[in-house]
Amino acid sequence: MKNSNKPIEHSLAVDELEGLLAQVQDQQRLLQQQLDYEHHAMLGLAKRLWVQQEQERAYFARELHDDIGQQLIALRAQIDALQNPQLHQIQEGLLHVIESTRNLSRIMYPTILFDLGLERALAWLNRQLLEPTKVRLNINYDLSIELPNAVNLLIFRVAQETFVNSVKHAQARQIDLAISETSQGIAINVKDDGVGFDAQSIELGIGLQSLKDRALACGATLDIKSKPEQGCEISLLLPYQQLSELGDL
Structure with missing residues (x-):
């Protein structure tokens, strides 16, 4: 009797284990589905926040140009009407402030990007940020497809942030874009010959962290490579399927 019962007990134990294993696998699938849902929800939220940020930049850019800029121009016209040689320095200062306001407005929301395209906008960004500091820029622009406005703006922001970092922190003399x-997908690579940093141990600053967040929101991957005295290289890859999903702003 004992011998005949052993196989039955063993069989029941195996059935129970298989049932438990099936339950665990079902729970894993449910958890994975929940994680995937939350991941997509987070990406959607990140993208909406990015779009909202750009819309706010556009609003402040218009305020700078249409309100503050026009007031400065009116003030300069009033000073010109006085025809007082002693006010020449103030006139020159106002011209500088007016031009700075215009440039700030264009950088906050680069209408040149939407009017003339990415290549022309990058050349303008070079004139504004790099040429005054004697940093040399080499651009290799090799695209045969037309990119949506949102993608162009993403690339413009990547270039803008890396240019600023290279000038302010890296002490670079040359940048290759x-x-x-x-x-x-679409690949963007920016490399400078600056002082570099230990990318493995140094916490990213606000600018570079915002780039990573923006890349995540757009479904792109961002990689930062740097070592002390060996410059910095930033690479972004945007899969082709994301182009249509990003679309226009």
Whole structure:
């Protein structure tokens, strides 16, 4: 009797284990589905926040140009009407402030990007940020497809942030910017010859962290490579399927 019962007990134990394993696998699938849902929800929220941020920049850019800029121009006209040579320095200062206000407005919301395209906008950004500091820029622009406005703006912001970092922190003398089509998607690579930093141990500043957040919101991957005295290289890859999803702003 004992011998005949053992196989039955063993069989029941196996059935129970298989049932428990099936329950665990079902729970894993449910958890994975929940994680995927929350991940997509987070990406959607991040994208909406990015779009909202750009819309706010556009609003403040218009305020700078239409309100403050026009007031400065009116003030300069009043000073010109006085025809007082002693006010020449004030006139020159006002001209500088007016031009700075215009440039700030254009950087906050680069209408040149939407009017003339990405390549012309990057050349303008070079004139504004790099040429005054004697930093040399080499651009390799190799795109055969037309990109949506949101993608162009993403690339513009990547260039803007890396240019500022290279000038303010890296003490770079040269920056190489490459934009190309790969088998995986649109690739942006920015490399400078500055002082570099230990990318593995140093916490990213607000600018670079915002780039990573923006890349995540757009479904892109951002990689930062740097070592002390070996410059910094920032690479962004935007998969082709994200182009249509981003669309226009």
